[in-house]
Amino acid sequence: MINITLYKREMKSSLKMLLLFAAIITMYVTIIIRMYDPEMMATLDSFYEVMPEVMASVGMSAGATNLIGFMISYLYGFILLIFPMIFCIMRGNGLIARYVDRGSMVTLLASPIKRGTIAATQLSVLISGILLLVVYATGLEYTIAEISFPGELAIAELLKLNAALLCLHLFIGGICFLASCIFSDTRYSIAFGAGVPALMYILQMLANAGEEADVIKYFTFFTLFDAKGIVAGEGGAALGMLVLLFGAITFYGIGILAFCKKDLHI
Amino acid sequence: MRVINVQNLTRDYGSGKGIFDVSIQVEKGEVFGFLGPNGAGKTTTIRHLMGFIKPKAGNCQIDGLDCWKDRGEIQKGLGYIPGEISFFDDMTGKEFLKFVADYRNLGKENRMQEMLERFESNPKGKIKKMSKGMKQKLGIVSAFMHNPDILILDEPTSGLDPLMQNRFVELIAEEKKKGKTILLSSHMFEEVERTCDRIGIIRNGKLVTVDAVETLRERHMHTYTVHLDSPQLAEDFARDFQGVCDGNRVTVAAKQSLETIFMNYYGGEEND
The missing domain is CATH 3.40.50.300 (P-loop containing nucleotide triphosphate hydrolases)
Known part of the structure; x- marks a missing residue:
């Protein structure tokens, strides 16, 4: 179903970017988890009292009483959303649209490898990258938490949370992949693949910021990722996660189909 | 097939x-x-x-x-x-x-x-x-x-x-x-x-x-046979104009440019 030679080449291309984002995540996760201090929570809460909109807009809210609550407030509102998202945008565009735009897709197509196989290979490269980032973040979070605050972090809760995070990023990856398959021009592929997730994230920030803007949350898919709800085991949050997963699979399917059907002027 | x-x-x-x-x-x-x-x-x-x-x-x-x-x-x-x-x-x-x-x-x-x-x-x-x-x-x-x-x-x-x-x-x-x-x-x-x-x-x-x-x-190549004064001259001429040398005589072909050939199909003049 996938072409191993192409997969290897693409994973090699992903490597630099993966290492970069892994380094960024390492830095933030380490710093933020080590900042956790039940007494410090009071200080952060006081920040929240002074500038609630600013803190809330980046997903940081008051009243995080345990370590996972603290992590949700300070890691799952920005760091772990934005960086894998940038990876999806950059890689998503590079996997199909850039090849078509530059004309080097000819090399891939002038061979007995079917278009469906090419698209599935490129998709699996994107999914592998997302998976590696989320798995790495999970391992890192657990390790740092165990070193700094042994026994404070429940692994089951962390796994549930990151499973939801994975679904969110698979969904974002789906948008980027779809854009890459539909548009033959990198400009449009990036405009759509980066524009939609970025706009959704901004809406999410607005929705978090104020009471009256709360209604905006119905217009962004980030609402489907309910970190606190997942950890608390709420049914609605689990449903949101499933919607993201099925959405992702749908985007992948449409993307591959679009690529197989479209005219390529290369 | x-x-x-x-x-x-x-x-x-x-x-x-x-x-x-x-x-x-x-x-x-x-x-x-x-x-x-x-x-x-x-x-x-x-x-x-x-x-x-x-x-x-x-x-x-x-x-x-x-x-x-x-x-x-x-x-x-x-x-x-x-x-x-x-x-x-x-x-x-x-x-x-x-x-x-x-x-x-x-x-x-x-x-x-x-x-x-x-x-x-x-x-x-x-x-x-x-x-x-x-x-x-x-x-x-x-x-x-x-x-x-x-x-x-x-x-x-x-x-x-x-x-x-x-x-x-x-x-x-x-x-x-x-x-x-x-x-x-x-x-x-x-x-x-x-x-x-x-x-x-x-x-x-x-x-x-x-x-x-x-x-x-x-249809599109014209050939000409040219007589020269000596075989030596004929040989030089053949080399310079990519002709075929035979004693004093050299046969050269004038190739029309692609454009001229197209003009034959588009420009009105049919077959020379």
Whole structure:
């Protein structure tokens, strides 16, 4: 179903970017988890009292009483959303649209490898990258938490949370992949693949910021990722996660189909 | 046996651009020259053959298989040189050829080394830094590497120096002897004249004529016999004007430019 030679080449291309984002995540996760201090929570809460909109807009809210609550407030509102998202945008565009735009897709197509196989290979490269980032973040979070605050972090809760995070990023990856398959021009592929997730994230920030803007949350898919709800085991949050997963699979399917059907002027 | 069969292929890009009602048949073991100026529709026709674009009207088949639906199957025995070479810039030439060989799942038994030697190419450097000619050689190697029975070559000699162009002409002749079917596009009359059995001329998306090379040559080449004062002079004259020397006499042929030939089909004057 996938072409191993192409997969290897693409994973090699992903490597630099993966290492970069892994380094960024390492830095933030380490710093933020080590900042956790039940007494410090009071200080952060006081920040929240002074500038609630600013803190809330980046997903940081008051009243995080345990370590996972603290992590949700300070890691799952920005760091772990934005960086894998940038990876999806950059890689998503590079996997199909850039090849078509530059004309080097000819090399891939002038061979007995079917278009469906090419698209599935490129998709699996994107999914592998997302998976590696989320798995790495999970391992890192657990390790740092165990070193700094042994026994404070429940692994089951962390796994549930990151499973939801994975679904969110698979969904974002789906948008980027779809854009890459539909548009033959990198400009449009990036405009759509980066524009939609970025706009959704901004809406999410607005929705978090104020009471009256709360209604905006119905217009962004980030609402489907309910970190606190997942950890608390709420049914609605689990449903949101499933919607993201099925959405992702749908985007992948449409993307591959679009690529197989479209005219390529290369 | 008809290997390449294009029937009434039409693709209208608007404002007169595109191809209109193009029909081409290439028999097994034949070298077909596809001649036309830039933007005439050669590449558009070839994209249809490669299964890159779906015919809006008409259809095209290779080996009896539909070029759009069965493109994967067709590609097994097909070699292609694109008109505009764009490989993976981040690789060296060697890495690229190895990638293509692995990607196609070719074994050790392939013609890569033979082709590299034939074109005196040692592509160690990054593709990004290569000259047009170097890239073209890479394109030739990757098109012939898997020893395909059918070759679709879109302006295959562009960027090659005259020596390498000759090597290429020799290669085509050899492949033809082996019974390969070749469709070669070009905007140079001399090139197709030297390699092809039949020539199709396309202009503004319409196939103007399909003729045997001999017929076209007879129709469009004028020969003159010149008498000179001494055999020595005749020899010099023959060398300078690419004529055939016979004693004091030299026979020279005046080749019309491609444009003149087109004008014959478009400009009103029929057959000289």
